[in-house]
Amino acid sequence: MALADSPYVVPLEGEIDLYVSPGIALSLSGMAAKRLAHIVVDLTGVTYVDSSGLAALIQGMQDVAEYGGKFALAGVQENVRPIFEIAKLDQVFEIFPDVDSALTAK
Numbered sequence: 001m002a003l004a005d006s007p008y009v010v011p012l013e014g015e016i017d018l019y020v021s022p023g024i025a026l027s028l029s030g031m032a033a034k035r036l037a038h039i040v041v042d043l044t045g046v047t048y049v050d051s052s053g054l055a056a057l058i059q060g061m062q063d064v065a066e067y068g069g070k071f072a073l074a075g076v077q078e079n080v081r082p083i084f085e086i087a088k089l090d091q092v093f094e095i096f097p098d099v100d101s102a103l104t105a106k
Contacts, residue, residue, distance in 0.1 A: 007038035007103050013045030016053030024053070028060030035067050040102040044075030049083050061093060070094070074102040 008031055016024065031039055041057065043049075049057075057073070064071040072094040076084065084090045096102035 007040060008036045009040045009042055009099055009103075011042040011045065015048040015050075016046055016056070017048065017050045018052045021050075021052040021056045025056035025059055028056065029063060032060065032063035032067070032069070036064075036069060038070045038072075038103070039064055040072045040074050040096075040099055042074050042099050043077065043080065044098070046077065046080055049080055054083070054087060054089060057093070058089070072096055072102040072105070074099045 010024075010027065010031070012024065014020075028039070028041075039060070041060070061071040074096045075098055076095055081090070084093065084095070094102070094105070096105060
């Protein structure tokens with residue numbers, strides 16, 4: 001199956017915790033199954049991410065990497081950034097200041 005060319009943006013908001021993470025993981029898994037070429041998770045409206053949220057994002061990134069697609073995060077807010085930095089995930093994820101820069105990155 002070929003990669004679907006159009007990029008897909010996943011806008012998230014609020015707290016990404018144990019209660020919403022399973023739904024996010026399911027959505028990202030479904031997108032990966034379609035082999036979308038470029039998935040950008042927009043975290044502009046996210047105020048908090050717990051370990052289950054990080055796990056859902058990591059799994060999504062791994063699923064997309066498996067078939068050679070691109071996975072990026074965009075709009076990580078200042079109050080959320082330390083969560084990624086403490087876990088050293090800022091060095092694992094491609095993180096962009098906004099969706100537009102994530103979509104235009106090569």
